Amino acid sequence: MPEGHVIHRLAERLTTTFDDRELEFSSPQGRFSTEASHLDGHRITLAEAWGKQLFIDVEHDHPEHIIHIHLGLIGGLGFTPYAAPTGQVRLRITDRITAADLRGPQWCRLITDAERDAAVAKLGADPLRPDADPDPIWTRVHRSGKSIGALMMDQKLFAGVGNIYRAEVLFRLGLDPRTPGQALDRSDFDAIWDELVTLMADGVRAGRIDTVRPEHTPEAMHREPREDDHGGEVYVYRRAAQPCHICTTPVETTVLEGRNLFWCPRCQGGN
Template identity: 45%
Template sequence: MPEGHTLFALARDLHEAFAGTTPEVTSPQGKFAEGAALLNGHDLLRATSRGKHLFVEFADDRWLHVHLGLIGSFTVDSHEWTAEVPAVGQVRLRLRTDQHIADLRGPTLCEVATPEKIDGVLARLGPDPLRPDSDPDAAWARISRSSRPIGELLMDQAVLAGIGNVYRSEVLFRHRLSPFTEGRLLRRASWRLIWDDLERLLPLGVATGRIVTVEEQVLEVEAALGRGGVPHLTERSSSVYRRAGMPCPACGSKVRTRVVAGRNLFWCGLCQRRR
């Protein structure tokens, strides 16, 4: 499932391509024809994200609300479109101007919503480390009262928006924290280490389009961005994610795995004993 950095970059691309325009909105697949008709002919004002949710605001209090789910994709292509462009695959929604086409395929959720419904969705989501208006104390208030393990809480979008299985496994390893520590037993300082690290890592995912968590690559990407360059990573590496049975890069013991919050959690049983 796309994690928060993917939706943040998508919202940025959609905003840059369509904000201030009146795109043609269609549903080549036909499943969203009624919703597309409600948006067609209305100015597109802005595109934003919160966690794994995408919000596109149109004039006259109309919002497009999208959740990509496990297999969804939303592509934005730039070109001089002068003729009809055939839809490739099952395109649920298409936005089109003379310069851009954006095609949505396979989302879990695609709906036209009122401002009140969007406010309700936002109220149910935890803070997003990519958004400057987010408050880490809002997440801490939930974590510090919970008997659930931190490895589960980090996946709860009502606690923290945008974090998925990869960031969950990797950030806990980076700070040598046991994923099975109950939230109420986690130190506040440990929580701030997690939050501050996510604030550091997620923008690197936005910049590269890849999840960057291994410190050597983190430093490489930060250096490239500091020089004004565009970092390019040929492959994604991880310390523990999807490395079950392989040696831990820090201590050499075998990386373990267990299903937590419906997904395979990966951790080092020797390194990650700190609670």
């Protein structure tokens, strides 16, 4: 599932590509045809991300004028030069120069302003949004007996944070992912938040997740670059049984609340 930086990049791309242009909205697949017909010929006034959810506000007097998208596990929104659509395109947005084609989302629906507000109210603080307030999240984390590894995957707390950022931030800070939230102090939480803000913003700019410090890059360590579908240089994510870049201890993995968790037992466990 794409992490939050991907959705923020998509919001930026929609804005820069289609700014102030009358657009064609269609559903070549047919599953969003009625909704697309309401929007056809109108402009996008705002595209923004909240966590892993994308909201596209279309200039229209119809109450339902916001496209609400969640890509889920297999969804994608791709931009190509205008041509006939191929494959199962749920939604196409185009100015007949560029086409943005949405395929395989978990959901794509048309909602009202009130429904958007209700959806956003269910989400936690998004480290990529300048209006994010981490203080209420700290209160909930500090009261929880759940592990910080589990809490960081809760979208009602850390909106947009996924498995990669969770694993990498905790490694960079030397925190055991199994530590209960209530065992953390405020400085630990603030460090987690600051790392998320920095690393996720880097992800928006680069279009990939790189979390290793300069002294641990392939060039600096004279090692082969990482080969993985997710790309990017990381410390522990999907590196189970491989030596830690810092202490050479094999990276461990386990399943935590249905998701694979990766960590270094020495760098993060104090052993």
